[in-house]
Amino acid sequence: MRVSAKVLISTLLSCTLVPTVLAQTSDSRIPQIEVGEEFPGLFFPSMKDGKLTSMSAFRGKKTIVHVFASW
Amino acid sequence: MPGWHEATKALRGKGAFQTVGIIQEQHPDRCQLFMQWKQLDFPVLVDSLNRLGVNVVPLTIAVDEHGIVRHVGLSPNDLENEFLSKTYPSPKDSAKADRKTAAVLGDIANDVNTSEAWMNHADALILEGGLKDIDTAISDYQSAIALDRTNGPAYFRAGVAYRMRYDQREGAVKDFQLASQHWGMALEVDPNQYIWRRRIQQYGPRLDKPYPFYDWIRDARGGVIRRGEKPVVLMIEPRGTELAQPAKEFATGSSEIVEPDPRRRIERDRKMVAIEMATVPAIVDPDGGTRVHMTLRLNRAENAHWNNETGPMEIWISPPQGWEADPQLIRPKLARAAQTSEVRFAEFELKVPSSARPGTIVVPGYMVYYVCRGKDGACLYRRQDFIVSVNVR
Known part of the structure; x- marks a missing residue:
């Protein structure tokens, strides 16, 4: 009985460890976007002036990030 | 995405949140024209290399004032109750992101000689130098691939780099074919990566097209001109299959x-x-x-x-x-x-x-x-x- 409880708990734990996002490439080299974690600190060129910017530049206010394309 | 933006106009007007875009296109100026047409004026970051690794668009992510992700795939109906009305504690450790330069990443790659390190160096060269360092970037992606034939992102990014060189440097013979080959090899590694698949479909046969990619450009230019504005000038004009309707x-x-x-x-x-x-x-x-x-x-x-x-x-x-x-x-x-x-x-x-x-x-x-x-x-x-x-x- 104890053993099966342990199995149950470990199963539950491993379920919670499943990434919350399935919207990303499954590759360990890709920084994960996970609820409760910092947004990946990658730098990208700004469309307006090419200045390299990370999402940390937008801290201080709640932010909605739209990942999109024009097509 | 414009629908999401429009649906949350009232809350945005109150200054309850800010909006940032991250685009997943080969040619960012096309998105600039799209935004001009739709009168979207939030800051946009360009991720042509798909370094964020998303495999679907559009994707809306809610990030709190401390930079912590709170929702992935948030609907406009849930914006107020599930995000804006919540209070989030400040995390103990919230160092701002520090960018490693291409020079530093080059030293690291030489030192550790891993697939990931060479890919990171190539990414940084493109981010910092664009076309200037593209030859070195391409050879670094090739090093990354040679060290790990399952590095799907390296194949994809090499394809993006080849296409960049084809578009921007005259006499870059074979680069478009190499781009096509590398995007294909990326998709062999991860057939579920739809951003990668879209890059092939953008240039591929009509039978495989989900929709015409850039047929809206004509309407966009017309709309912008009618408002008395000058449309964003595109570096590379879309043509052929990029404008074509899918065929059955x-x-x-x-x-x-x-x-x-x-x-x-x-x-x-x-x-x-x-x-x-x-x-x-x-x-x-x-x-x-x-x-x-x-x-x-x-x-x-x-x-x-x-x-x-x-x-x-x-x-x-x-x-x-x-x-x-x-x-x-x-x-x-x-x-x-x-x-x-x-x-x-x-x-x-x-x-x-x-x-x-x-x-x-x-x-x-x-x-x-x-x-x-x-x-x-x-x-x-x-x-x-x-x-x-x-x-x-």
């Missing part, structure tokens, strides 16, 4: 077309015009199709230029038994001026029979055109034969 069936050739030189009597040109080929996808399944992109460049050393007033340029495809070409006769649109020296483009599709065996199949064709040498020099009607190599899986 492969169109077979019309019986009314006439082959331009069936008796092979027109004199051959061997040096005035160079032809480059790219097939998208680079490897095609039996019963599948591939889009062939021809890039036609004049030989500058000969001071060659096109003559546009004598007659059309014609491209004829002679598909092998069982294969189909659509169209079989292509007449690229000529410029209005009598003589010009632009790079010309032509596209057609090939359908592979279901009985095709694996390997490289050669599809012959030729083109006839009017080309002139030197300023006010003699204009000649010439033929050039070519082959398209199609790799069947």
Whole structure:
């Protein structure tokens, strides 16, 4: 009985460890976007002036990030 | 995404949150035109290399004031109750992101010599230098691939880099074909990566298209001009299959077309015009199709230029038994001026029979055109034969 409880708990734990996002490439080299974690600190060129910017530049206010394309 | 933006207009007006875009396109200026048209004016970051790794768009992510992700795939209806009304504690450790320069990442790559380190260096070279360091970036992606043949992101990013070089550097022979091959290899590693798949579909046959990619550009320009504004100027004009509607069936050739030189009597040109080929996808399944992109460049050393007033340029495809070409006769649109020296483009599709065996199949064709040498020099009607190599899986 104890053993099966342990199995149950470990199963539950491993379920919670499943990434919350399935919207990303499954590759360990890709920084994960996970609820409760910092947004990946990658730098990208700004469309307006090419200045390299990370999402940390937008801290201080709640932010909605739209990942999109024009097509 | 514009729908999401519009639906949350009232809350945005109150200053309850800010909006940031991260775009997943090869050509960011097209998105700039889209935003001008739709009057979207939030900051946008460009992720042509797909470093964020998202495999779907649009995707809306809610990030709190401390930089912590709170929702992935948030609906506009949940914005207020599930995000804006919540209070989030400040995390103990919230160091701002620190960017490693290409020089530092280059030292790391030399030191540890891993696939990931070479890819990171290549990414940084493109971010910092763009086209300037693209040759080194491409060779670093190749190092990353050589060290790990399952590095899907490295294949994809190499493809993006090859296409960048094709678009921006004259005489970057084979780069478009290499881009197509690398995107294909990326997709072999992860067939579920839809951003990668979209890059192939953007240039691929109509049968594989989910939708026309850039047919909205015409409307966008019209709309912007009607408002009295000047539309964003595009560095690379979308063309051919990028504007085409998806097709349900492969169109077979019309019986009314006439082959331009069936008796092979027109004199051959061997040096005035160079032809480059790219097939998208680079490897095609039996019963599948591939889009062939021809890039036609004049030989500058000969001071060659096109003559546009004598007659059309014609491209004829002679598909092998069982294969189909659509169209079989292509007449690229000529410029209005009598003589010009632009790079010309032509596209057609090939359908592979279901009985095709694996390997490289050669599809012959030729083109006839009017080309002139030197300023006010003699204009000649010439033929050039070519082959398209199609790799069947």
